[in-house]
Amino acid sequence: MNPEDKGRRKILKGALGTGVLAAGAATAPNLLFPALAQGERLVPFTDPQSESFQWNPIQPNTTHWQDTRAITNYFTDNDDFYLVQHYGQPEIDNDSWRLKVTGMVDNELEFSLQELMGRNIIEQQVGFECGGSSQRLLHGLMGNANWRGAALNSILEEAGIQEGAKEIVFFGSDISTEEIRGREVEKAFARSLSINDAMRAENMLAFEMNGEPLPHYHGKPVRLLVPGWYGVANVKWLTQIHVQNTRYMGRFMGRDYVTLKRTDIGGTERWVENSVTAMNLKSAIVRVIESGGQYRVQGFVLNDGTALESVEVKVDDGPWERAQMNPRNTKYSWKLFSYNWDNPSSGEHTLVSRVTDVNGNVQLRQDQLPEKVSFWEDFGQFERKVRI
């Protein structure tokens, strides 16, 4: 690594570009998802998902989701950012923690936390959701934060990936027993990336979340972050990075986080299974605010970082109408939007949003998407109901 890069703090936000809509979007404060002001009120949703929705604060070793109707900050509180763990939440001592880089590298490396903090540091806004986030939980397995950490590609360049290497496996410290082919074995949580995917400039070994040291629940002291991908890629409690010439096929690569769907494969209808990787283009409405008879419909977008063309909102059988984007949105953050709903009539209404990216990909209705058996990757349009 170039010594001049050491410890240099880069803000990737600018370098990588923001969504095309950001520059021209209105900067009205109502776009910033603040807490409700005096005279503002949330209009309750009347759809079944909202009526059956339950929420709890974080509890150890438990899945946690946020109440998306209560989003009031651009950054999710660390105590409310979603949590899914499969093998518990190991207690790690920062002083004795080490990160090893091993396998098909010219130089095997070992970092203390202090040493890692002295490498090429980047800072980014990254929002993501669990591959299993769903309408049932109002898409609450989600969060958006400001992260700081070491650039993964610098670390890999320092190690020197050897000819013939194909994959990089990221092992967490969270370990449990799996039964595989009749044998109980201890396995660490692990995910792999191809060399190309691993070398993306955005990938980081994050040790800071919203200005705090990475909290215990979120993988203290260091987790991998792969911006634009579903959360399963972001291995927590990271302890080893291993370069190899074969494909890693542990449970979270080969068996879970694999989407089974029936779809058109080059003109042939086939059932296929694909790994859960980059986030699909998705929007959802999360709150409706009334203030002095004026209504605003607000929501979020998550995707793989491709710039957006538009977010539109439709009321009942009306036309699709453009929403405004929050000017704070960045390439890999969630993208918040707001739509002014003029003069709604009294009674129940159906609201839905759809997002389109600059490549012409459009968020489809559930019934337009391929038939799917596994529950991962729930990104169809999400109809909400409110009563005015």
Place this chain on the structure above:
Amino acid sequence: MNPEDKGRRKILKGALGTGVLAAGAATAPNLLFPALAQGERLVPFTDPQSESFQWNPIQPNTTHWQDTRAITNYFTDNDDFYLVQHYGQPEIDNDSWRLKVTGMVDNELEFSLQELMGRNIIEQQVGFECGGSSQRLLHGLMGNANWRGAALNSILEEAGIQEGAKEIVFFGSDISTEEIRGREVEKAFARSLSINDAMRAENMLAFEMNGEPLPHYHGKPVRLLVPGWYGVANVKWLTQIHVQNTRYMGRFMGRDYVTLKRTDIGGTERWVENSVTAMNLKSAIVRVIESGGQYRVQGFVLNDGTALESVEVKVDDGPWERAQMNPRNTKYSWKLFSYNWDNPSSGEHTLVSRVTDVNGNVQLRQDQLPEKVSFWEDFGQFERKVRI
């Protein structure tokens, strides 16, 4: 594709180089594994695998293995080359058969058999075994043949792989029902390769086997061949090649043909699962011939195509002694060897071989290999017993 390349018949055998031992090896006819001559006899093995071994000729929809003790030809007869199929052996009509190339390509393509035969044709000797070939079957899930077919990389270049593509999925016409997450779905046999692995110059769409049109059982009219890999990569009854930006995780990628072993991962003992891909370095003794009181010990090597340094044979507690290599061996063929066993004493003897490649990889004893749960990739040293 360069039009001058169309239909040009390339012999890759020369271009890719043969094993380093081939040039200097003796050319004695006894190295060629002929049928037994007058006065020659096979010395029967007395090891338990040999005594319990059973063999049957090919039967429809059944696994077939050869009797490795009966290898008498450098090329395996098409009727004796091993067969493993998971979803039956579909009947394909050559005239209506088409091969489609679809997905993230500039030009979707469709070939009739005649059209494919007019592309860039290569011819190679390729030997391989099933990932599940084992000592129990005397490693009989194996074969070596001369293949002719279209170079895969030419076809992919003609289609034009697009930016962002990550994988190529090869679908067979053999289809069956799988139960996945409680749902019965029809799935075609399929395997995927990374773009880099798929673009290797050796890969071919084979339509000829030992001078005959590819036989029904072996995937008529066209199968994929990935020289140096275990047989599961060589998709039979090939019908579609699909380029995509996600990892294909069907049963034969993510769940089966995945080796679970406990091994040293950069200084940490871990249970890991890896995809069955390139063949491990392996040798085995398959016959002992006696003629006029002279004994010869013969066997084969399979590997990923890396040149070999040596094959050695050990008798009882004696030293490792070099065997001679068959001069016909080529880079991706099996590599046959022969060792002159001088003056064996009467009684039972233990014979074992080991192979070393030019990178210093040595075939280990079973008890030196990592602990393994799944049965795929059985490549330890194989002790045989004979009574003189």
